[in-house]
Amino acid sequence: xxxxxxxxxxxxxxxxxxxxxxxxxxxxxxxxxxxxxxxxxxxxxxxxxxxxxxxxxxxxxxxxxxxxxxxxxxxxxxxxxxxxxxxxxxxxxxxxxxxxxxxxxxxxxxxxxxxxxxxxxxxxxxxxxxxxxxxxxxxxxxxxxxxxxxxxxxxxxxxxxxxxxxxxxxxxxxxxxxxxx
Ligand code: SF4
Numbered sequence: 001x002x003x004x005x006x007x008x009x010x011x012x013x014x015x016x017x018x019x020x021x022x023x024x025x026x027x028x029x030x031x032x033x034x035x036x037x038x039x040x041x042x043x044x045x046x047x048x049x050x051x052x053x054x055x056x057x058x059x060x061x062x063x064x065x066x067x068x069x070x071x072x073x074x075x076x077x078x079x080x081x082x083x084x085x086x087x088x089x090x091x092x093x094x095x096x097x098x099x100x101x102x103x104x105x106x107x108x109x110x111x112x113x114x115x116x117x118x119x120x121x122x123x124x125x126x127x128x129x130x131x132x133x134x135x136x137x138x139x140x141x142x143x144x145x146x147x148x149x150x151x152x153x154x155x156x157x158x159x160x161x162x163x164x165x166x167x168x169x170x171x172x173x174x175x176x177x178x179x180x181x
Contacts, residue, residue, distance in 0.1 A: 025162070032076075032102070033158040034064040036151070039075035039099060041092060043082030046109035046141045050081040053144035060144075063151055072098035077154065078131070079147070083111040084124040096131045104158065106150050107133045110140040 042050050053060045060066050069075040072095045084092060096105070107127050110116035113136045115125035127133060134157055137150040 029159050033155040036065045036077045037067045037069050037075050038065055039072055039078040040068050041078055041080045046081035049141045049144055050079060053147050058144040065151055075099055077104045079106045079108055080112040080127045081108040083118055084127050085122050086124055089124045089130055093130045104134045104154055105131055106135045108137045108147055109142050
């Protein structure tokens with residue numbers, strides 16, 4: 001008959017309740033999706049709604065995305081909010097290029113998504129002409145709630161993406177294949 005303390009070490013229902021099993025990919029994506037750091041690219045009126053989404057009434061911090069970074073090197077989601085003129089477009093592209101991978105883009109509002117009402121020689125007809133857009137938020141301007149819904153859509157997308165682990169495994173496989181051939 002084992003002693004009482006031996007039985008305790010073999011099975012502890014408290015520990016059972018505190019242990020979860022998951023895949024590394026799922027854990028990495030979960031962490032990424034709940035700590036998106038935005039690069040606020042406020043270019044016109046939509047920028048005001050973007051600012052409002054960070055204030056207490058809407059509180060973007062509920063989604064872990066309140067850390068607005070004004071350095072592209074510290075950001076992983078660019079929120080393009082406003083009219084993109086040709087004069088500004090290449091600056092937006094340069095900032096995008098300076099953001100490290102993995103990175104995502106939200107086009108906030110009609111102007112960023114399609115040029116909006118500015119069907120003119122001075123306006124880029126959608127930021128997706130220059131950089132890949134993951135989520136489009138409609139409206140002129142979209143309310144902060146609409147941006148938050150776009151953010152939740154992006155979170156769902158990030159959750160389903162290949163993680164760094166998968167990229168690393170694919171890179172390793174390619175390197176081994178190249179070494180073998
Ligand atoms: S979509 Fe409307 S509110 Fe937003 S930048 Fe364009 S004109 Fe301004």
